[in-house]
Amino acid sequence: MMAHVPLGAIKAILFDKDGTLVDFNRTWFGISKELARRSSGGNEAKARDILDEGGYDWAAGRFRPNSVIAAGTVENIVDLWHPDEKPEARAALIREYNDYCVTEGARAAVAIEGLRETLADLRGKGFMLGIATNDSEAGARATAEALGIAPLFHTFIGYDTVARPKPHPDPIFHFAERLGLNPGEIAMVGDNLHDLETARAAGAGLAVGVLSGNSPREALEPYADMVLPSIAGLPEVFAARNIASNRS
Structure with a gap:
């Protein structure tokens, strides 16, 4: 199990695409x-x-x-x-x-329910967002553009963007380098073990499994810091981050 860092340490979120943002x-x-x-x-x-x-x-x-x-x-x-x-x-x-x-x-592409609203909320909370998919980088960009969410993302990472795709750590290392962050400041969100294995391999700050794809809860829980029904639960999870920031 990964060390669960304080939510306030997370500055960016890297999403899997299919099964996480898109109904697979x-x-x-x-x-x-x-x-x-x-x-x-x-x-x-x-x-x-x-x-x-x-x-x-x-x-x-x-x-x-x-x-x-x-x-x-x-x-x-x-x-x-x-x-x-x-x-x-x-x-x-x-x-x-x-x-x-x-x-x-x-x-x-069929969007997960509440997709645009969720991503806009997370951007409003100050997070930088990225996509890391085992589809191609061009496929990630094309789908994001078709769904009208491309402007919400800082980085698109496909299997052809990095030397080694998920479950290797390279996508998170690439995202961290692009943003000038440490992997420990990044949350990885996905519906398959490949996503969570990538998070663990890279030392990501948070590994979040979602049930909107093809994996059951019992398959994700041993590898995740938390498992949510879908990404729509993320704004509530990170609401405490803003409350803590406002008190400091």
């Missing part, structure tokens, strides 16, 4: 299904099977927590579905998948 299942099922169909050459039965392999639970009608599609990168998905491709063909597939995900991810 409603946004990504159609996109993932189309990519699986392409990967299977139009064979619908095979597409169904490889979508299951990627993490979609057909019986539950949702993606499994920490599965390749839910928590991995486009590169991980290509390697899973096309394990025998040579480097040139692999690179071409990654570009194709990335381009499709940037366009369709923004077009299909």
Whole structure:
């Protein structure tokens, strides 16, 4: 378990995107299904099977927590579905998948309830905000722009922004460097273990799990300082920060 720093020490918040800011299942099922169909050459039965392999639970009608599609990168998905491709063909597939995900991810994005109001509230409390996703940086920017929240963020971090994506500490180190902060002054918020593992690896000041994505409470609690139903609970959590500041 990470050391829980005083809330007043937190100056910036780094958010996962899908499952945290965006409804993962409603946004990504159609996109993932189309990519699986392409990967299977139009064979619908095979597409169904490889979508299951990627993490979609057909019986539950949702993606499994920490599965390749839910928590991995486009590169991980290509390697899973096309394990025998040579480097040139692999690179071409990654570009194709990335381009499709940037366009369709923004077009299909469904915001978590209260998204804009929550982020605006946190900015009003003085926090600098960032996104760290295992989608591409371009995908993060495109989705934020489509949802009208891009101006609220200082930094966008994709799997292709840093040397090592989540669950490695690099996204938090990058955010901290951009802001001139220490990792201990940053809260990491996400719906998958990858997000919380990133927080722990980087020595982030606070690791917050949210239940708006694909992971149940019991999976997140051992790795989180707190678990909330969604990011909509953050302004209340940090209300004490402003009260303490006003008293000092």
